[in-house]
Amino acid sequence: MNRITFSLNHLILIFGLLLMIAPVWIIFASSTHTSLFINTNGLQFLLGDNFIDNYSSVLFKTSGFFQEITALKMFFNSFIMATGIATLSVATSLMAAYGLVYYRVKYSSFIFWLIFITLLVPLELRIMPTYEIMSNLNLLNSYMGLILPISASAIATFFFRQFYKSVPDELLESAKLDGANSWKFFIDFLVPLSKTMIAAVFIFMFVFGYNQYLWPLIMTTTEQYWTVVMGLKTMYGSISHRFAFVIMSMIPPVLIIIFLQRWFIQGIFQDK
Amino acid sequence: MKKVQFKSSYSQYFFLAPQLLILLIFLYWPIIQTFRDAFTIQDAFGFGSYFAGFDNFKFIFSDPSYYTAFKFTIIYSFVITLITGSIGLLLAVQANSVLHGKNVYKTLLIWPYAIAPAVVGVMANYFFSERFGLLYHLFNNLWGFNWYQDVFDAYIYVVIAGSWKQISANFIFFLAGLQAIQKTVIEASIIDCKSNIRRFWTITFPLLMPTTFFLIIINITYSFFDTFGIIDTTTIGAPGSETKTLVYKAYIDGFKGLDLGSAGAQSIMMMLIVLVITIFQFRYIEGKIHYN
Numbered sequence: 001m002n003r004i005t006f007s008l009n010h011l012i013l014i015f016g017l018l019l020m021i022a023p024v025w026i027i028f029a030s031s032t033h034t035s036l037f038i039n040t041n042g043l044q045f046l047l048g049d050n051f052i053d054n055y056s057s058v059l060f061k062t063s064g065f066f067q068e069i070t071a072l073k074m075f076f077n078s079f080i081m082a083t084g085i086a087t088l089s090v091a092t093s094l095m096a097a098y099g100l101v102y103y104r105v106k107y108s109s110f111i112f113w114l115i116f117i118t119l120l121v122p123l124e125l126r127i128m129p130t131y132e133i134m135s136n137l138n139l140l141n142s143y144m145g146l147i148l149p150i151s152a153s154a155i156a157t158f159f160f161r162q163f164y165k166s167v168p169d170e171l172l173e174s175a176k177l178d179g180a181n182s183w184k185f186f187i188d189f190l191v192p193l194s195k196t197m198i199a200a201v202f203i204f205m206f207v208f209g210y211n212q213y214l215w216p217l218i219m220t221t222t223e224q225y226w227t228v229v230m231g232l233k234t235m236y237g238s239i240s241h242r243f244a245f246v247i248m249s250m251i252p253p254v255l256i257i258i259f260l261q262r263w264f265i266q267g268i269f270q271d272k
Numbered sequence: 273m274k275k276v277q278f279k280s281s282y283s284q285y286f287f288l289a290p291q292l293l294i295l296l297i298f299l300y301w302p303i304i305q306t307f308r309d310a311f312t313i314q315d316a317f318g319f320g321s322y323f324a325g326f327d328n329f330k331f332i333f334s335d336p337s338y339y340t341a342f343k344f345t346i347i348y349s350f351v352i353t354l355i356t357g358s359i360g361l362l363l364a365v366q367a368n369s370v371l372h373g374k375n376v377y378k379t380l381l382i383w384p385y386a387i388a389p390a391v392v393g394v395m396a397n398y399f400f401s402e403r404f405g406l407l408y409h410l411f412n413n414l415w416g417f418n419w420y421q422d423v424f425d426a427y428i429y430v431v432i433a434g435s436w437k438q439i440s441a442n443f444i445f446f447l448a449g450l451q452a453i454q455k456t457v458i459e460a461s462i463i464d465c466k467s468n469i470r471r472f473w474t475i476t477f478p479l480l481m482p483t484t485f486f487l488i489i490i491n492i493t494y495s496f497f498d499t500f501g502i503i504d505t506t507t508i509g510a511p512g513s514e515t516k517t518l519v520y521k522a523y524i525d526g527f528k529g530l531d532l533g534s535a536g537a538q539s540i541m542m543m544l545i546v547l548v549i550t551i552f553q554f555r556y557i558e559g560k561i562h563y564n
Contacts, residue, residue: 009366013377016363020384020440026406027395042404092291099287104277111288118299120546122497124519125539128526129305130298152298157291165274172276182278186287211388213501218527232394233505246394253386258379 024247031055031243038239054244069223071231071245075252077146078210078227084147085209086202089156094198097160098186102172118154123215131218140219146227150212156201163197164190199263207253309536328537337513338538341521344514347427348434349495353488355435360442360487361480365472367443368450378447385440389498393505396433400506407432419507423514426507430515433506434499441494442487449483450476489552496546518542 026043033048058071100112123130130149131140139145167190175185191198216230226234228249235242278284313324332338367377384392399407400419411417411425419426453476461475477484500519503509509516509524516524519542526535 009370010373012366013363013370013381016359016366016439016443017377017380020381020436023395023399023436027398038404043398043406088294092294095287096291099284101274102277103284103287104279111292114292114295114300117303118295119550120543121299121303122546124497124500124523125542125546126299126302126306127523128532128535129302129309131527132305133297133301148294149298152294154291154295169274169276172274176276182283182287207386211386211390213388213390213504214523229388229390229501232390243398246391250387250391253388254383257383257386261379261382 024250027243028247031240031247033240035238035240038243050240054240055248058241058244058248067223069226071228071248073224074226074228074231075248077143077225078229078252080143081146081150081212081216081227082206082209084143085150085212086205088147088151089153089205090198090202092151093154093156093160093201094191094194095186096154097157097164098190100157101161101164102182102185115154115157118152119158123149127214127218130215134219141222141225143225145219146212146216146225147209150209150215156205159201160194160197163194167193196263199260203256203260203263207256210253306536306539309532310540311536313533324533328533329541332534332537332541335534337521340514341516341518344427344516345496345518348430348499348517349492351427351431352434352438352495352499353491355431356438356442356491357484357487359435359439361446361484363439363443364446364450365476367447381443382440384437385444387437388501389434389437390501390505392437393433393502396429396436396502396506400429400433419510421511423511426511426515430499430503430507433502434495438491438494441490445483445487445490446480449480453479485552489549492549493546496542 026045029047030038030044031054032051033044034050037048038044060070060072062068062070096115100108100115134140134145134149139148171189171193172185175189180188211229212227213229213233216225216227217233220226220230232246232249235245310328311324311326312321313327314321363381367374367381370377399405402408402420408417408419411428417425417428419429457475457479461471465471465474496517497519499517500523503515503517503520507515509520513521518538522535522538522542525531525538529535
């Protein structure tokens, strides 16, 4: 009886693994064949021998796939965007949550609602006016333009706020006895204490930023600022090159999740 | 609230200012603009606009295509929540009960969570294209599947594309929820109830309710907003416009159709829906529901 349930568990799990891995494997296997072969024989389950050829021409050649830009430059753009979004939102949220939790204020509930409202309005719902504002500020086709509107979110503030609330009151009491002012307490006590949480939120925001699709698609008109994920919509060229680009586009966030999953999950569940 | 705090002073605004400044320019201002758009009508040539009261709202409510998008969005989020929730739960229960290879399974099941919806959509596209789509031809042989023409088949296409990566998210949270259940509770229940299946539904599943509830909210929000990249890279609303979500329709009407009034009104309707969802979600974040 036990052996039967034991193998049933594994059977279901292996089926789940196949469900997740098979589609990506098929696209990967197909990306290692020539386009001619794909066009005549369809998607492939086994590897071909054009891996280096296909991937290097997508990464380093400008003409054919996109006109003025290589995939390498698009990865560079994506990294700048994702790092900018993660850094900006972690820094501002860390400070804002501190201002909300560690201060007594008259307008605290008003300010809290100001920040709470940001959860209601994802970028998709304010895309037109945001575009107008960015165009008035002359920020279309720039890194700042890619970063700023996506950083305008307070999700991270809620994570940090929740975390600060779980910090024992005695910490501030003893810091005050030592004569620490609010800035010193923040930098010397709270930030080092929040390291795991900061790492988790940073990873979360990095992946969130890297995966942005609609905003980069709308606001970049010159290829120099194209990012990887939006490039999926604008790419042309041979089919096996497209497969290669799709596979490459998912590598950075997937690696981040696989290698940093402990940190990530630990951070998210810390307050439970 | 903290018992020990700093007194309110300028330093507090120093901490709040950076975030509020970014929010002011890139969030509050666009929201105000959205409201302005929703209550004005621009003439066709963009020379002027006038206050229109609720005309834009009356317009979208009398527009059959708005109901089509509404209906699709509701069905879409319901089906995605159901499919990804049950598969995620099934896998999490199995992964929680195996003795060997737990971490290997976990690692190999969570990575799709990180992939952008647009990337998933492009991949799904290859499997559902008429040219060499494996699933297209499989389904086509079974019942004449053709999403280019049949609404139901197009639903199947976007549901599969939309569910795939979300199974991982459900798996992660259900697994964490299962691991948070105290061992003693499970051990005690083993004595009382020998049947694995009955024990799951009477003891374990009720204890998972907070996770389930949280995931329902997460899945609905995902189906409303994050699926934009999926729709835009798969059906683009095909066959007619039956597979446009509300968000996708607002974007098309505003950005492509340049009907700012209608797009603004649609955005405000969405904000109201999200408001309701977020209030529920907020109860969770605030920790009103506990695992123990």
